Amino acid sequence: MPVKLNHSTSHGPESAGDELLSFFRAMADPSRLKIVGLLARQACAVEQLSALLGIGESTVSHHLARLADAGLVSARAEGHYSMYSLHLDALAAMARRLLKTEQLPALASGIDHGSFDRKVLASFTGPDGRFTAFPSQEKKFLVLLRHVLQDFRPGVRYSEKKVNEILSRYSEDTAKLRRSLVDFGFMDREGGGRDYWRKDRVAPEARIRGEAS
Amino acid sequence: MPVKLNHSTSHGPESAGDELLSFFRAMADPSRLKIVGLLARQACAVEQLSALLGIGESTVSHHLARLADAGLVSARAEGHYSMYSLHLDALAAMARRLLKTEQLPALASGIDHGSFDRKVLASFTGPDGRFTAFPSQEKKFLVLLRHVLQDFRPGVRYSEKKVNEILSRYSEDTAKLRRSLVDFGFMDREGGGRDYWRKDRVAPEARIRGEAS
DNA sequence: AAAATGATTCTATACGCATCGAATCAATTG
DNA sequence: CAATTGATTCGATGCGTATAGAATCATTTT
The missing domain is CATH 1.10.10.10 (Winged helix-like DNA-binding domain superfamily/Winged helix DNA-binding domain)
Known part of the structure; x- marks a missing residue:
């Protein structure tokens, strides 16, 4: 039966x-x-x-x-x-x-949509957390950019000096990272490079916390 | 590729x-x-x-x-x-x-719709073509009836004597076969059993040929 | 009650195929 | 050109399962 x-x-x-x-x-x-x-x-x-x-x-x-x-x-x-x-x-x-x-x-459903990013990060970062190289594939480079972007708080303005300090945690080529962040629309700037801030690509409720590093 | x-x-x-x-x-x-x-x-x-x-x-x-x-x-x-x-x-x-x-x-598609009938016939007919027994399951008994029905031509009237002669090729119990053929609507009769004929359950074009056995 | 019958379960068996790792191919980057 | 990388193919392995036959069960017929 x-x-x-x-x-x-x-x-x-x-x-x-x-x-x-x-x-x-x-x-x-x-x-x-x-x-x-x-x-x-x-x-x-x-x-x-x-x-x-x-x-x-x-x-x-x-x-x-x-x-x-x-x-x-x-x-x-x-x-x-x-x-x-x-x-x-x-x-x-x-x-x-x-x-x-x-x-x-x-x-x-049940797919971990961050697994690809994690795999890419694992391939291009050393044990110290710094980038070992820049991926040539744009899609993977974007993963790295989104990663460093997490060190910037939404709604906070950073001087170029401060931006470089943060970026230097990941690579010596801070200029490339800084320029790419702007080119791909992750950050915006004012006064020809005096102030930088993270562009709002994040869910609204995440903007409540206003702490700076 | x-x-x-x-x-x-x-x-x-x-x-x-x-x-x-x-x-x-x-x-x-x-x-x-x-x-x-x-x-x-x-x-x-x-x-x-x-x-x-x-x-x-x-x-x-x-x-x-x-x-x-x-x-x-x-x-x-x-x-x-x-x-x-x-x-x-x-x-x-x-x-x-x-x-x-x-x-x-x-x-x-591609299914042989006669295979069930053939299997049943093989189970209930001997090598001489006569029925060895009557199946108790109605569905299988109908298979036997449809089988003997093929010895009757559409559009031809048969006397009860002739009907019995044909049915006797398959079983001695011609009465049961004859009665079942009528009960299940395979044949019809007239004059209280004087004449029998096959009921038209077949494609029209098959009625053209009028031969009798 | 005994025999027959339709259906299900059990037990092997064999084939298909999902998976991985290695080798290979193709295209890009340096 | 050499090295890297994404993709495909190949070979091997293990699991799932489609299938048949024997045994079992339940129902019906004799």
Whole structure:
């Protein structure tokens, strides 16, 4: 008897795509696809499906159990037989999920979006925290810039001397870092370089704290 | 470089569900589902996906090749990178297919719908072609009735004597066969059993030939 | 009650494939 | 040109699972 399991009982970090995953795995088999096709026309018993597909009854039973786990079919006893029927609504629900493209990124939930940055930083910083080199790839260079930017507080004005002091923690080439921070829009300046400040690229509530280093 | 293959070039008995099958198999993996989720937001390079997913670059390359085979992603060279992007339209096309329930039975194309009948006949007929027993299951008994019905021509009237003669090829219990043929609507009769004829359950063009056995 | 039958479970077995590491390729940077 | 780097391919390994057959269970028929 196929166990009915749904209602993800929240006993762990159930990813948003887990339901979709079991759905796809249930459909990712030629025999099961044919079973779905046959059950779409009419409910069938195991024996009949076995004859139609040309595979053993035990195999069919196994496939049906798998489809039932995904909530796609269910059996009801009818006389001596157990007739399996397709749940068209469940199938349609999954299909509609795929059409809502705006919530497709939820499939990537549980992804650590900082892991790439961390990997890049690990490659280009020594054990003292200073940069060993500047990556040639712009995408990775931006990672370094965002990293040094964290030493500047939003809403605080820094003199060029102070900026260089902070940047010198990471590299001797403070000029390149300073210029790049402005070029890529991470910082802005006034008076031809007298004052620098971090441009607001951060969530509003993070601006409350006004401390300077 | 992922090869672009579509337009099923009709080089064989391509089952209607083959496209769907490769689609499902492409999506039936947790890593690939996450890749789809990430690419739904923005195009990515292999290196970045590898870092985000925490799996090797070679593995990611393999997964992307699989998704590309299913027509779900494609790569375009951008500088030194090859940026992979998602084909939202292909994904939507598959989803819409699942919603058209009336053509779901096409998934079972290539199924021999007579195999069940043949199996039943083989179980209940001896080498001489006569029935060894009557199946107790109604569904199987109907198979036998349809079988003997083929010895009667549409549009021809048979006397009860002639009917019994034909039925006696299969079983001594001609009365049960004759009565069942009428009860289940395969044949009709007139004059309280004087004349019998096959009821028209067959395609119209098959009625043209009027021969009697 | 005994026999038959449809279905499920159990046990192997074999194939597919996800994964990694190494080798290779291609393009860029120095 | 040499070195680096991103990407792909290749070889090997381990896990998952599709499948068949035997055993078991439950129901029905005789």
